[in-house]
Amino acid sequence: MKQSNPHWKERLAGQIPPLLASEIDIFENEIALRLTGKIDEKVFAETRLRRGAYGQRYDNGQRNDGIEARKLAYGRADLTKGPNTLWDAPGMQRIKIPFGGLNATQLEVLAELAEEYSDGIAHITTRQDVQLHFIHIEDTPSVMRRLAAVGITTREACGNTVRNVTSCPLGGVCRDEAFDVTPYAHDCAQFLLGHPDTQDFGRKFKIAFSGCETNPCALVRIHDLGCVAQVRDGKRGFKVYVGGGLGTVPYQAKLFDEFLPVEELLPLAQAMARVFARLGEKKNRNAARMKFLVVKLGLEEFKRLVLEERAALPTDPRWTTPAVLPEESPLHPGALLQIDPATPGFTTWKSDNVYQQRQEGYATVTVALPLGDLTADQLRGLADIARAYVKETIRTTVEQNIVLRWVSESDLPALYDALSALGLNAAGAGTIVDITACPGTDTCKLGISSSRGLAGELRERLAENGAAADDAIRQLRIKISGCFNSCGQHHIADLGFYGVSRNKSGFAAPHFQVVLGGQWTENAGSYGLAIGAVPSKRIPATVTRITARYVQERQSSETFQAYIRRIGKAECKLMIQDLTEVPPYTTDPSFYSDWHDPRVFTLGDMGIGECAGEVISAIDFQLTACEREAFEAQLALEKKDVSQAAKLAYESMLHGAAALLTWRKLGYDHTPDAIVERFREQFFDTQVFFDPFAGGKFAQYFFRAHERRNEARGEESAHRLIEEAQLFIEACHSCYARLSLQPAKV
Amino acid sequence: MQHIHIKLFAESPAAVRLADAIPVFHRWIQTSAVPGLLIDVADYSHVINGPGVVLIGHEAYYSLDAAKGRLGLLYQRKAKADGDAAENLRDALKTAQAAAALLEHEPEFAGKLRFRQDQVAVTLNDRLLHPNNDETWAAVEPALRAVLDGYTLVRNENPRELFEVLATRA
Numbered sequence: 001m002k003q004s005n006p007h008w009k010e011r012l013a014g015q016i017p018p019l020l021a022s023e024i025d026i027f028e029n030e031i032a033l034r035l036t037g038k039i040d041e042k043v044f045a046e047t048r049l050r051r052g053a054y055g056q057r058y059d060n061g062q063r064n065d066g067i068e069a070r071k072l073a074y075g076r077a078d079l080t081k082g083p084n085t086l087w088d089a090p091g092m093q094r095i096k097i098p099f100g101g102l103n104a105t106q107l108e109v110l111a112e113l114a115e116e117y118s119d120g121i122a123h124i125t126t127r128q129d130v131q132l133h134f135i136h137i138e139d140t141p142s143v144m145r146r147l148a149a150v151g152i153t154t155r156e157a158c159g160n161t162v163r164n165v166t167s168c169p170l171g172g173v174c175r176d177e178a179f180d181v182t183p184y185a186h187d188c189a190q191f192l193l194g195h196p197d198t199q200d201f202g203r204k205f206k207i208a209f210s211g212c213e214t215n216p217c218a219l220v221r222i223h224d225l226g227c228v229a230q231v232r233d234g235k236r237g238f239k240v241y242v243g244g245g246l247g248t249v250p251y252q253a254k255l256f257d258e259f260l261p262v263e264e265l266l267p268l269a270q271a272m273a274r275v276f277a278r279l280g281e282k283k284n285r286n287a288a289r290m291k292f293l294v295v296k297l298g299l300e301e302f303k304r305l306v307l308e309e310r311a312a313l314p315t316d317p318r319w320t321t322p323a324v325l326p327e328e329s330p331l332h333p334g335a336l337l338q339i340d341p342a343t344p345g346f347t348t349w350k351s352d353n354v355y356q357q358r359q360e361g362y363a364t365v366t367v368a369l370p371l372g373d374l375t376a377d378q379l380r381g382l383a384d385i386a387r388a389y390v391k392e393t394i395r396t397t398v399e400q401n402i403v404l405r406w407v408s409e410s411d412l413p414a415l416y417d418a419l420s421a422l423g424l425n426a427a428g429a430g431t432i433v434d435i436t437a438c439p440g441t442d443t444c445k446l447g448i449s450s451s452r453g454l455a456g457e458l459r460e461r462l463a464e465n466g467a468a469a470d471d472a473i474r475q476l477r478i479k480i481s482g483c484f485n486s487c488g489q490h491h492i493a494d495l496g497f498y499g500v501s502r503n504k505s506g507f508a509a510p511h512f513q514v515v516l517g518g519q520w521t522e523n524a525g526s527y528g529l530a531i532g533a534v535p536s537k538r539i540p541a542t543v544t545r546i547t548a549r550y551v552q553e554r555q556s557s558e559t560f561q562a563y564i565r566r567i568g569k570a571e572c573k574l575m576i577q578d579l580t581e582v583p584p585y586t587t588d589p590s591f592y593s594d595w596h597d598p599r600v601f602t603l604g605d606m607g608i609g610e611c612a613g614e615v616i617s618a619i620d621f622q623l624t625a626c627e628r629e630a631f632e633a634q635l636a637l638e639k640k641d642v643s644q645a646a647k648l649a650y651e652s653m654l655h656g657a658a659a660l661l662t663w664r665k666l667g668y669d670h671t672p673d674a675i676v677e678r679f680r681e682q683f684f685d686t687q688v689f690f691d692p693f694a695g696g697k698f699a700q701y702f703f704r705a706h707e708r709r710n711e712a713r714g715e716e717s718a719h720r721l722i723e724e725a726q727l728f729i730e731a732c733h734s735c736y737a738r739l740s741l742q743p744a745k746v
Numbered sequence: 747m748q749h750i751h752i753k754l755f756a757e758s759p760a761a762v763r764l765a766d767a768i769p770v771f772h773r774w775i776q777t778s779a780v781p782g783l784l785i786d787v788a789d790y791s792h793v794i795n796g797p798g799v800v801l802i803g804h805e806a807y808y809s810l811d812a813a814k815g816r817l818g819l820l821y822q823r824k825a826k827a828d829g830d831a832a833e834n835l836r837d838a839l840k841t842a843q844a845a846a847a848l849l850e851h852e853p854e855f856a857g858k859l860r861f862r863q864d865q866v867a868v869t870l871n872d873r874l875l876h877p878n879n880d881e882t883w884a885a886v887e888p889a890l891r892a893v894l895d896g897y898t899l900v901r902n903e904n905p906r907e908l909f910e911v912l913a914t915r916a
């Protein structure tokens with residue numbers, strides 16, 4: 001834990017947008033409250049998840065070291081940051097990067113954070129986020145402040161929220177796009193961030209934008225809401241898909257609307273969020289994604305409900321006031337590269353990693369990152385390159401790479417040299433060696449097999465054995481997930497793998513289920529076929545076998561998907577049959593440990609995932625916020641800010657009363673007088689708020705605080721008010737608990 | 747001084763495979779071979795000039811590190827150290843040297859890996875407590891000189907990088 005944590009707030013004062021600053025202050029106070037046991041661990045877990053602070057493998061304090069399961073003896077063994085999640089165990093910080101857009105300063109700050117708080121590596125995810133691992137929970141406010149000072153928020157990066165809004169990294173420079181979707185992705189992300197209608201989901205909500213129907217840059221059809229740019233009669237709009245998603249059982253998104261005018265985008269997203277919040281499953285997280293709701297209701301009914309909701313929405317001026325994104329422009333004049341230099345590797349790199357923009361003389365360069373990883377030094381070096389060759393036009397991609405846009409083609413040789421100096425000149429972007437993998441057993445609590453270990457091994461072997469030189473093989477994609485949850489997107493790869501385990505004579509061996517023929521193009525047009533589980537250590541041989549058969553047997557220019565469909569599942573299974581065998585442990589123990597992990601394989605390290613977060617109802621959140629306000633009132637009083645202390649204490653009571661009214665669906669005007677009046681009528685006069693012993697006393701505290709809200713108070717009086725506020729909030733909790741036993745009025 | 751990093755450099759790096767440190771560090775966890783609570787092993791051997799293979803601990807990390815193209819044993823103190831500057835530096839140096847000696851004798855590295863005795867890099871991994879500037883240099887120089895007596899000290903003055911001193915014995 002960093003010794004500088006108490007000082008960042010002061011150091012960055014004035015540099016953080018006020019809203020973000022107060023968000024982070026709130027989170028810091030919540031950490032303080034959890035440290036003193038004043039917030040329930042479940043509520044705290046959802047709170048931190050909503051700020052992107054995620055759990056990591058072994059954070060239950062248990063790890064199998066290869067000989068036996070051992071306790072990780074952290075000093076504060078009783079303190080947790082969520083159910084079964086120890087406080088001191090390191091965690092992962094996810095950092096939301098809407099549409100993957102970054103600038104050079106942001107890269108530099110990410111470098112500093114990776115170096116100072118993590119293990120020196122920043123990791124790009126399959127949803128254009130950045131992740132840092134091994135972060136202590138008490139370091140997270142400093143991390144968040146340093147990010148916020150350069151315009152990045154981690155808010156709603158995890159948990160049951162609208163996750164990072166993704167979009168084509170080629171938006172605006174693509175030769176095939178209908179129009180640049182970037183501003184729409186940006187506005188959608190900003191509009192829904194922290195929006196009241198997106199705070200009560202039973203599960204996450206993922207949105208993606210694509211500029212065209214065919215290219216695989218945004219994968220809209222695996223999203224809850226996917227938008228594909230269309231132009232009709234000179235007007236911009238979107239083809240809208242809903243209810244897509246991978247996971248254990250993948251669902252193809254359904255076409256919701258052939259053409260949604262762009263000005264209807266935000267209201268439709270809001271209406272959809274409201275329907276999802278209202279009708280989506282809340283208790284069973286395994287059936288809570290939007291895809292299940294669409295199936296349950298049927299597309300037509302879902303559509304009817306969303307459109308009805310849309311029609312009833314009060315107009316929001318933000319729907320039609322687009323945020324102004326700074327216009328991208330080149331740094332250097334566009335000029336064609338006439339002759340490739342003799343530099344070794346340049347020509348292959350150019351053919352794989354360089355995309356000719358529709359703007360003549362300009363190219364977009366993909367920096368291919370091994371397993372999505374890059375170091376602090378590489379981040380700083382990339383920042384320098386982004387300043388020297390482009391106007392900091394950087395994006396992350398869903399293939400876990402980074403692109404630099406608006407490179408003058410004549411600069412390509414110099415840019416290649418600069419990337420070489422950083423060790424970032426690997427060719428093969430978008431080819432079979434550019435493997436996508438989720439964190440798997442490296443850091444994920446749900447991981448079964450080592451997806452990153454396998455990806456690293458395959459990358460090396462494919463480069464060494466020359467298989468990737470064959471053009472038909474080179475174009476294939478490999479994607480690997482550590483378990484059936486599909487974070488590595490294995491369903492949409494030509495060759496997909498997901499981690500499973502098999503037992504042989506009492507020994508567990510890591511395996512991967514082989515999934516063939518998924519479609520990456522057409523925005524993830526179709527899903528592959530699972531054909532059988534192969535021991536982890538035989539996956540490289542499996543890849544060699546399948547790709548060799550494809551090259552031998554394909555008919556003229558038959559695609560891999562078409563080939564797999566033609567030969568059928570039975571033949572595919574036969575093709576790998578002998579490779580599914582596991583030798584006994586006594587014959588070859590190497591099959592019983594995973595790639596790059598020599599420990600004897602076990603499932604004992606798996607924990608409970610946090611992907612979905614805890615399902616916490618809105619009132620739990622609101623009452624926790626009230627407690628935090630009362631806590632902040634105490635802090636203000638400590639600083640002798642009496643009027644602020646009194647104000648916060650009163651507001652905490654007001655918000656507690658409003659939370660109960662909202663929860664019971666008792667409509668009210670949002671003025672303090674109206675809240676008090678409605679609360680009196682519904683909870684006091686009816687006596688439902690009454691404590692079995694104290695009767696209506698705590699409600700009286702609230703009424704009195706309201707009457708005296710404009711009076712100046714002395715320190716003692718403010719102190720008393722804070723005490724009363726705490727008692728009133730406790731009474732709100734009790735009332736909520738009592739009434740939960742009875743059905744709410746609908 | 748807080749969050750001290752000590753890097754001891756390998757004599758002939760070409761003979762060493764980063765990934766060989768993976769089983770070694772797993773064994774170190776099994777046998778609690780180095781001080782502190784040891785948690786897991788992170789493998790970044792696929793990253794060029796990266797952190798290599800890292801033994802993640804609660805109080806400190808130990809790694810076979812390849813940053814800046816120089817292979818070495820890196821000790822990174824994460825938790826608060828309670829002594830004065832010289833004590834904290836001396837402790838970190840001693841722990842790093844002990845870990846390096848241990849690594850040299852592991853079967854995977856026997857005869858291949860030896861650490862130089864004449865050079866050490868000291869980094870302070872906190873830009874706010876120890877910014878890379880003259881004031882920090884003035885504040886920590888006495889402790890550095892006291893602990894690294896007989897070494898020539900050269901500071902990396904790149905303001906974007908962490909405060910770092912390369913100490914070389916003549």
Ligand code: SF4
Nearest residue numbers: 438444447482483487
């Ligand atoms: S696919 Fe499984 S192992 Fe991989 S990140 Fe998702 S939950 Fe974890």
